[in-house]
Amino acid sequence: MKRKLTLKLIAKELDVSISTVSKALRDSAEISEDTRQKIKAFAKLYNYKPNNIALSLKNRKTRTIGIIIPQIVHHFFTTVIRGIEQMAREHNYNVIITLSNNDFDKEVLNMELLANGSTDGFIVSLAKETLHKDDFRHLTEAIDQGMPVVMFDRIVDEIPCDKVLIDDREGAKMGVRHLLKTGCRKIAIITTEDYVTIGRLRTKGYIEALESYGIKIEKDHILKLDNIDHCEGECNKKIKNFLKGKDIDGLFTVNELFAVTAAKYLNEFGKNMPNDVSIVSFSDGELSKHFIPSLTTVSQHGELMGRKAAELLINKLERPEDEVEEYTTAYIDTTLIERESTKKIKN
Amino acid sequence: MKRKLTLKLIAKELDVSISTVSKALRDSAEISEDTRQKIKAFAKLYNYKPNNIALSLKNRKTRTIGIIIPQIVHHFFTTVIRGIEQMAREHNYNVIITLSNNDFDKEVLNMELLANGSTDGFIVSLAKETLHKDDFRHLTEAIDQGMPVVMFDRIVDEIPCDKVLIDDREGAKMGVRHLLKTGCRKIAIITTEDYVTIGRLRTKGYIEALESYGIKIEKDHILKLDNIDHCEGECNKKIKNFLKGKDIDGLFTVNELFAVTAAKYLNEFGKNMPNDVSIVSFSDGELSKHFIPSLTTVSQHGELMGRKAAELLINKLERPEDEVEEYTTAYIDTTLIERESTKKIKN
DNA sequence: TTTTCCTACGAAAACGTTGTATTCTTAATA
DNA sequence: TATTAAGAATACAACGTTTTCGTAGGAAAA
Numbered sequence: 001m002k003r004k005l006t007l008k009l010i011a012k013e014l015d016v017s018i019s020t021v022s023k024a025l026r027d028s029a030e031i032s033e034d035t036r037q038k039i040k041a042f043a044k045l046y047n048y049k050p051n052n053i054a055l056s057l058k059n060r061k062t063r064t065i066g067i068i069i070p071q072i073v074h075h076f077f078t079t080v081i082r083g084i085e086q087m088a089r090e091h092n093y094n095v096i097i098t099l100s101n102n103d104f105d106k107e108v109l110n111m112e113l114l115a116n117g118s119t120d121g122f123i124v125s126l127a128k129e130t131l132h133k134d135d136f137r138h139l140t141e142a143i144d145q146g147m148p149v150v151m152f153d154r155i156v157d158e159i160p161c162d163k164v165l166i167d168d169r170e171g172a173k174m175g176v177r178h179l180l181k182t183g184c185r186k187i188a189i190i191t192t193e194d195y196v197t198i199g200r201l202r203t204k205g206y207i208e209a210l211e212s213y214g215i216k217i218e219k220d221h222i223l224k225l226d227n228i229d230h231c232e233g234e235c236n237k238k239i240k241n242f243l244k245g246k247d248i249d250g251l252f253t254v255n256e257l258f259a260v261t262a263a264k265y266l267n268e269f270g271k272n273m274p275n276d277v278s279i280v281s282f283s284d285g286e287l288s289k290h291f292i293p294s295l296t297t298v299s300q301h302g303e304l305m306g307r308k309a310a311e312l313l314i315n316k317l318e319r320p321e322d323e324v325e326e327y328t329t330a331y332i333d334t335t336l337i338e339r340e341s342t343k344k345i346k347n
Numbered sequence: 348m349k350r351k352l353t354l355k356l357i358a359k360e361l362d363v364s365i366s367t368v369s370k371a372l373r374d375s376a377e378i379s380e381d382t383r384q385k386i387k388a389f390a391k392l393y394n395y396k397p398n399n400i401a402l403s404l405k406n407r408k409t410r411t412i413g414i415i416i417p418q419i420v421h422h423f424f425t426t427v428i429r430g431i432e433q434m435a436r437e438h439n440y441n442v443i444i445t446l447s448n449n450d451f452d453k454e455v456l457n458m459e460l461l462a463n464g465s466t467d468g469f470i471v472s473l474a475k476e477t478l479h480k481d482d483f484r485h486l487t488e489a490i491d492q493g494m495p496v497v498m499f500d501r502i503v504d505e506i507p508c509d510k511v512l513i514d515d516r517e518g519a520k521m522g523v524r525h526l527l528k529t530g531c532r533k534i535a536i537i538t539t540e541d542y543v544t545i546g547r548l549r550t551k552g553y554i555e556a557l558e559s560y561g562i563k564i565e566k567d568h569i570l571k572l573d574n575i576d577h578c579e580g581e582c583n584k585k586i587k588n589f590l591k592g593k594d595i596d597g598l599f600t601v602n603e604l605f606a607v608t609a610a611k612y613l614n615e616f617g618k619n620m621p622n623d624v625s626i627v628s629f630s631d632g633e634l635s636k637h638f639i640p641s642l643t644t645v646s647q648h649g650e651l652m653g654r655k656a657a658e659l660l661i662n663k664l665e666r667p668e669d670e671v672e673e674y675t676t677a678y679i680d681t682t683l684i685e686r687e688s689t690k691k692i693k694n
Numbered sequence: 695t696t697t698t699c700c701t702a703c704g705a706a707a708a709c710g711t712t713g714t715a716t717t718c719t720t721a722a723t724a
Numbered sequence: 725t726a727t728t729a730a731g732a733a734t735a736c737a738a739c740g741t742t743t744t745c746g747t748a749g750g751a752a753a754a
Binding site (some may be wrong): 365 | 709710711712713
């Protein structure tokens with residue numbers, strides 16, 4: 001349990017000053033070849049590594065990116081994290097992840113904690129409760145203090161900062177259009193209440209797609225659920241009731257979970273997929289891929305979002321002091337991944 | 348873009364010394380009631396928060412736990428992280444997560460990086476490549492330097508440190524026994540090569556369960572695959588060939604992915620689950636829950652593992668200097684979660 | 695011999711804290 | 725009146741770096 005090696009210890013050991021050691025290790029020309037070699041050899045032998053914390057303090061830079069997300073047991077978020085991590089690593093940044101559990105207070109706490117010197121900037125996806133509460137002081141405060149912030153996925157328009165989004169409206173439109181192209185005309189949607197931005201936008205895309213085909217929107221073809229991340233008990237029941245005896249030939253859902261839950265009940269009702277009912281789901285994940293039938297999805301490319309978010313943040317962190325403030329909103333393209341839950345398009 | 352408030356700034360503003368400010372804020376009796384109130388009011392007004400980095404440097408403690416895992420897009424690992432995060436938060440610790448991508452070099456790099464003052468200790472699940480290479484110098488080095496290390500799930504016995512495991516052998520035994528109890532007698536297993544500890548142990552459990560029922564082990568009932576985390580292309584083919592025309596009535600797999608992949612082919616071969624073939628899979632996740640039929644699984648309670656790992660680490664971090672070194676290996680119980688892919692036990 | 699200029703190193707400050715030691719008042723005691 | 729005690733504030737060192745500035749000593753130039 002020996003103490004970590006520091007410049008001071010090396011200096012004492014080799015009987016030179018701390019400055020000399022520091023300079024030698026950084027290959028300063030001020031130090032003679034001899035001394036430099038001696039010091040470097042010693043440092044290497046005993047595996048000296050500069051202390052990160054001390055460096056952070058000195059440079060007032062941590063080279064650390066803070067991520068604040070609602071939850072981690074969630075395929076989409078993990079892919080985003082993977083993207084962020086990649087990009088960060090490529091630029092020699094570290095990553096700290098904190099979870100808000102969709103809780104407003106915890107989100108605020110996490111931000112304060114990370115803002116106290118631990119990170120140089122944030123990548124945030126807002127907690128459901130925060131969106132609901134419409135209280136963003138913690139964000140504006142961080143920004144005011146000069147902390148660059150990048151929001152992704154669950155964002156709020158008013159905050160002046162970089163944003164990374166997918167075009168939820170376009171994505172949903174593409175998904176629903178695919179159902180239309182394969183011949184579906186009675187298409188239902190399972191989505192979220194409107195205060196969840198992504199749910200609202202995806203619903204909008206659904207509506208626009210139908211309208212572009214001149215199809216009237218039926219209110220009872222739309223099911224809005226409370227939560228976008230879980231679906232248990234009550235939620236299951238709502239989906240079951242919604243589908244029971246409904247005369248539809250297509251279903252669009254804003255996430256995988258709603259899709260597989262719906263599929264389960266459709267199965268029970270003796271419907272065949274894709275022949276009786278075709279399904280397209282937003283969010284491409286493990287469930288869609290391995291479900292039987294495998295689900296056609298609108299992939300949101302979380303990894304790319306993560307990479308983009310990290311890129312924007314790093315740009316901000318490394319821009320020259322005097323550069324003018326400018327905020328970007330980047331859109332990541334969605335892709336339709338065709339699988340077994342939809343019919344082939346006829347030529 | 349105003350500068351962050353520091354003790355120094357407050358001191359200048361209120362025309363007192365830095366020490367006075369520090370003491371006032373920490374409610375030292377040395378400072379008069381008057382001054383104390385004045386300083387605290389000012390600090391509160393301008394939302395002063397002590398700088399974490401400076402504190403870390405001063406205390407030579409970061410109150411940060413480093414997590415090093417092979418990958419994050421993985422349900423089990425995310426549940427473990429959630430557990431660690433919970434426990435950490437409860438004890439006022441932060442969490443830094445780094446990914447090795449199952450790459451030995453990256454694992455070493457991450458450890459070195461985090462060891463340079465960023466964290467007080469590690470929670471590690473080893474990269475596949477590390478296990479394969481059998482090179483653990485980075486671990487022993489960290490431990491030698493006084494960094495507490497806790498390993499979980501993908502561990503190696505020789506390293507002296509705390510460990511959190513599930514009893515893979517027992518868990519597999521329980522799963523296979525369940526198949527036996529529901530009447531299966533011709534049970535196959537899809538597992539990994541033996542150098543993956545968890546695969547080896549689960550295979551062992553499978554064998555022991557069969558032996559306890561006096562059933563002979565058939566070599567061609569055992570399929571060993573290379574990778575435990577992915578299953579694509581080549582791997583799919585192997586599973587398909589393995590199952591094709593095989594006369595079995597039960598199947599045990601060491602993870603969900605193998606299970607659903609197998610289920611897909613069994614479906615294709617016209618087998619009904621659970622009537623023709625029953626399936627039990629290790630690792631309880633989203634796939635098992637939502638698959639049709641939903642899968643009976645051996646749940647490994649990742650969250651509990653995470654909590655336990657964090658608890659062990661925090662204990663080490665906060666034990667008195669002179670306490671004797673002692674290493675614990677904690678076992679987290681597995682649970683059988685009965686679903687639709689197995690038959691009911693007859694009374 | 696004196697001055698100038700390198701070379702090779704060291705001292706010290708700074709980053710933001712905290713805790714120990716010290717100083718300076720003022721009031722109480724002998 | 726001189727001494728002491730307390731109360732209230734400050735100085736300083738330390739955590740581990742980097743960097744600016746300073747300087748000793750010797751060689752070259754005048």
